[in-house]
Amino acid sequence: MRFAVAQSGGPTCAINASLVGIYKAxxxxxxxxxxxxxxxxxxxxxxxxxxMDEQFVDLSCELTSAEMVDLLRKTPSTALGSCRFRLPAVxxxxxxxxxxxxxxxxxxxxxxFYIGGNDSMDTVAKLSKWLxxxxxxxxxxxxxxxxxxxxxxxxxxxxxxxxxxxVAMTMQEVVRDSSVYRxxxxxxxxxxxxxxxxxxxxxxxxxxxxxxxxxxIYLPEHEFSTVQFVHDIQKAMxxxxxxxxxxxxxxxLPHSAAxxxxxxxxxxxxxxxxxxxxxxxxxxxxxxCKVRSIELNVMQRCAAxxxxxxxxxxxxxxxxxxxxxxxxxQSGCMVTLQRDTGIASYRITxxxxxxxxxxxxxxxxxxxxxNNEGNDVTEEAIDYFLPLIQGEVLPTMRNGMPEHFRFAx
Amino acid sequence: MRFAVAQSGGPTCAINASLVGIYKAxxxxxxxxxxxxxxxxxxxxxxxxxxMDEQFVDLSCELTSAEMVDLLRKTPSTALGSCRFRLPAVxxxxxxxxxxxxxxxxxxxxxxFYIGGNDSMDTVAKLSKWLxxxxxxxxxxxxxxxxxxxxxxxxxxxxxxxxxxxVAMTMQEVVRDSSVYRxxxxxxxxxxxxxxxxxxxxxxxxxxxxxxxxxxIYLPEHEFSTVQFVHDIQKAMxxxxxxxxxxxxxxxLPHSAAxxxxxxxxxxxxxxxxxxxxxxxxxxxxxxCKVRSIELNVMQRCAAxxxxxxxxxxxxxxxxxxxxxxxxxQSGCMVTLQRDTGIASYRITxxxxxxxxxxxxxxxxxxxxxNNEGNDVTEEAIDYFLPLIQGEVLPTMRNGMPEHFRFAx
Numbered sequence: 131m132r133f134a135v136a137q138s139g140g141p142t143c144a145i146n147a148s149l150v151g152i153y154k155a156x157x158x159x160x161x162x163x164x165x166x167x168x169x170x171x172x173x174x175x176x177x178x179x180x181x182m183d184e185q186f187v188d189l190s191c192e193l194t195s196a197e198m199v200d201l202l203r204k205t206p207s208t209a210l211g212s213c214r215f216r217l218p219a220v221x222x223x224x225x226x227x228x229x230x231x232x233x234x235x236x237x238x239x240x241x242x243f244y245i246g247g248n249d250s251m252d253t254v255a256k257l258s259k260w261l262x263x264x265x266x267x268x269x270x271x272x273x274x275x276x277x278x279x280x281x282x283x284x285x286x287x288x289x290x291x292x293x294x295x296x297v298a299m300t301m302q303e304v305v306r307d308s309s310v311y312r313x314x315x316x317x318x319x320x321x322x323x324x325x326x327x328x329x330x331x332x333x334x335x336x337x338x339x340x341x342x343x344x345x346x347i348y349l350p351e352h353e354f355s356t357v358q359f360v361h362d363i364q365k366a367m368x369x370x371x372x373x374x375x376x377x378x379x380x381x382x383l384p385h386s387a388a389x390x391x392x393x394x395x396x397x398x399x400x401x402x403x404x405x406x407x408x409x410x411x412x413x414x415x416x417x418x419c420k421v422r423s424i425e426l427n428v429m430q431r432c433a434a435x436x437x438x439x440x441x442x443x444x445x446x447x448x449x450x451x452x453x454x455x456x457x458x459x460q461s462g463c464m465v466t467l468q469r470d471t472g473i474a475s476y477r478i479t480x481x482x483x484x485x486x487x488x489x490x491x492x493x494x495x496x497x498x499x500x501n502n503e504g505n506d507v508t509e510e511a512i513d514y515f516l517p518l519i520q521g522e523v524l525p526t527m528r529n530g531m532p533e534h535f536r537f538a539x
Numbered sequence: 540m541r542f543a544v545a546q547s548g549g550p551t552c553a554i555n556a557s558l559v560g561i562y563k564a565x566x567x568x569x570x571x572x573x574x575x576x577x578x579x580x581x582x583x584x585x586x587x588x589x590x591m592d593e594q595f596v597d598l599s600c601e602l603t604s605a606e607m608v609d610l611l612r613k614t615p616s617t618a619l620g621s622c623r624f625r626l627p628a629v630x631x632x633x634x635x636x637x638x639x640x641x642x643x644x645x646x647x648x649x650x651x652f653y654i655g656g657n658d659s660m661d662t663v664a665k666l667s668k669w670l671x672x673x674x675x676x677x678x679x680x681x682x683x684x685x686x687x688x689x690x691x692x693x694x695x696x697x698x699x700x701x702x703x704x705x706v707a708m709t710m711q712e713v714v715r716d717s718s719v720y721r722x723x724x725x726x727x728x729x730x731x732x733x734x735x736x737x738x739x740x741x742x743x744x745x746x747x748x749x750x751x752x753x754x755x756i757y758l759p760e761h762e763f764s765t766v767q768f769v770h771d772i773q774k775a776m777x778x779x780x781x782x783x784x785x786x787x788x789x790x791x792l793p794h795s796a797a798x799x800x801x802x803x804x805x806x807x808x809x810x811x812x813x814x815x816x817x818x819x820x821x822x823x824x825x826x827x828c829k830v831r832s833i834e835l836n837v838m839q840r841c842a843a844x845x846x847x848x849x850x851x852x853x854x855x856x857x858x859x860x861x862x863x864x865x866x867x868x869q870s871g872c873m874v875t876l877q878r879d880t881g882i883a884s885y886r887i888t889x890x891x892x893x894x895x896x897x898x899x900x901x902x903x904x905x906x907x908x909x910n911n912e913g914n915d916v917t918e919e920a921i922d923y924f925l926p927l928i929q930g931e932v933l934p935t936m937r938n939g940m941p942e943h944f945r946f947a948x
Binding site: 176206207208211212214300303306307308312425428429433436438516519520527529530531532533 | 550585588614615616617620622704707708709711712713715716717718720721744745747748831833834836837838840841842844847928929930931937939940941942
């Protein structure tokens with residue numbers, strides 16, 4: 131048997147762990163049946179685009195030791211590269227589907243695993259449907275990943291826990307940094323998540339460690355008012371000398387076009403400015419205190435040196451489970467994580483859902499977990515997030531820096 | 540005997556390790572002489588300002604266990620708070636000097652330790668000179684700290700190694716993140732250091748781990764030309780699909796006033812934009828490729844979860860040495876770190892220098908270590924930086940996040 135695996139969408143710290151999960155499950159199954167059914171695994175570069183171009187990596191040739199597999203598992207970003215390409219509808223361009231089928235058949239691929247988010251599940255749904263209609267037996271399985279935690283059908287998404295751990299740990303350090311002076315100050319942390327506020331909400335985790343901060347949390351799921359924001363800050367400053375705010379990049383600002391590119395510098399260049407910088411200036415103008423904004427930027431999705439061990443374990447597990455699904459003859463589905471309820475401790479089991487019901491849908495942060503004022507989250511959120519960031523993954527160090535896996539070819 | 544310790548200036552990951560060094564040395568000396576000469580240590584809040592206001596913390600009451608001392612040692616930022624206050628010249632306001640002397644004498648302080656950078660050494664020099672002129676026997680000792688590494692008389696400064704380790708590790712992860720797509724792209728990392736490029740230059744450390752990035756490095760020590768910058772980027776893009784650039788916040792841009800606040804948004808707010816955002820827009824306009832800028836912001840100085848063990852050890856050592864200097868009767872000096880030359884391995888010994896010769900002087904990055912084009916550093920820089928980031932400091936974890944020390948009172 132032959133498997134092909136590709137990675138797609140924005141990188142995370144855990145997406146290589148899912149690749150490793152698929153690879154290890156294939157190797158272990160090959161060994162189990164005494165090589166009567168050996169499974170080889172091909173790595174596909176740059177997602178579905180690389181599949182069409184036959185940009186392949188022979189994983190068994192590259193992963194020559196357990197140490198290398200372990201290194202790949204904890205290396206951030208997509209080791210196979212990624213793409214931002216979505217299959218168009220069959221009616222729009224059938225030739226792409228024929229091309230993919232041709233390549234899969236030519237290379238004797240029995241199952242194609244696509245590790246990605248929303249858009250990737252759209253590709254999984256479309257491609258599996260078309261292959262089935264063509265009478266092909268090739269299976270297409272979706273493996274979830276996104277730091278946004280916004281896929282439906284799953285308790286949470288692989289990659290999210292590590293991002294949440296990074297954001298919480300970084301904000302905790304920023305809280306220490308911002309509270310050293312006597313002068314009142316405001317610090318605004320802008321956090322990723324255009325459509326869903328999960329990652330921004332997860333900053334409530336600091337309170338599990340006895341911090342009061344963040345004093346205010348703003349999510350895209352709740353209407354945002356600059357007047358209310360300034361009022362909230364002023365109220366928080368009555369009780370706290372150093373106010374720390376978590377704000378999602380996805381909140382809707384008034385005249386949002388204007389704050390992004392409405393201004394030009396001396397050379398006529400349009401300025402780019404995010405939500406954080408905008409709110410920083412708003413506080414400076416309206417309150418006049420010391421204020422700083424911090425954009426956590428791509429570090430949120432690539433800071434593997436403090437990945438969550440729980441996240442990496444689960445990411446490997448969903449990869450392994452995807453192999454089981456393929457061997458069961460499933461296709462067009464995505465692996466999901468289900469949290470066992472009714473038990474005190476945290477326990478996860480895998481299941482699956484039709485990829486078509488995941489594609490193009492955003493699972494937003496529950497309205498019931500946002501306070502009435504729309505500037506904080508409730509205790510339930512802490513309980514939900516806390517298990518996801520548990521455990522540390524020690525990087526393999528060389529020269530005082532982590533060693534990263536890179537494919538040689 | 541009674542010591543007073545204060546912290547000043549911008550926070551670092553290692554400034555509490557120096558506080559611990561002073562505290563431990565005092566405790567150990569007290570024990571050594573069988574309490575015939577016990578030394579108590581008072582923590583002063585918010586630097587010299589807190590000294591004048593007698594904002595004190597009794598360290599022996601707060602640091603009740605070895606675990607707490609260890610926790611303080613690896614907690615980022617200034618646990619005692621900080622200030623941005625410089626003593627004016629005696630001629631300008633003698634009353635402040637009288638006030639400081641009054642407080643020191645009233646509290647029977649024999650030695651005052653000031654952990655800080657450039658400005659703090661100015662205070663050390665002025666205060667010790669005045670006290671001596673008054674016939675006072677109170678010693679004033681400067682303990683260096685700054686992530687900028689720009690103090691003269693010392694091989695490097697405590698706090699710098701941890702910042703360099705953070706910057707290198709983060710850039711390495713950003714390199715992984717930025718290279719996943721097929722499209723050519725440019726990533727610009729803006730790094731702290733207004734007057735000296737040490738921290739930006741330290742990104743060359745990635746090459747010790749087999750990375751090619753950063754492909755370009757720009758320091759304030761070399762003239763900056765936007766025309767040359769665009770040309771450099773274009774040339775780098777001929778050989779690398781994903782170009783990663785390290786740029787100091789301190790480079791001089793044309794019309795620098797304009798790019799910082801010359802533009803207004805739709806509400807008439809002035810935009811704040813740093814060097815990174817400016818260069819991002821320049822690349823977008825002139826080259827038109829995918830481009831992103833990343834400001835490493837205060838994380839550079841507070842990311843204690845990946846502090847350099849070498850840095851924390853040395854920071855504690857300079858604190859201990861400061862106590863030795865005070866007991867020897869020294870005053871008005873700053874502890875320095877001297878690198879043993881002529882031996883293959885890295886070894887540091889402590890010495891001291893007059894604080895007056897450190898104050899108001901910036902030690903810039905050596906011109907001889909910058910290449911002719913002014914867009915990279917030489918091999919000597921890697922050799923200089925590499926020992927400073929060695930060793931890891933494991934945070935004490937609680938709930939998946941580091942535990943931080945905070946004074947109870």
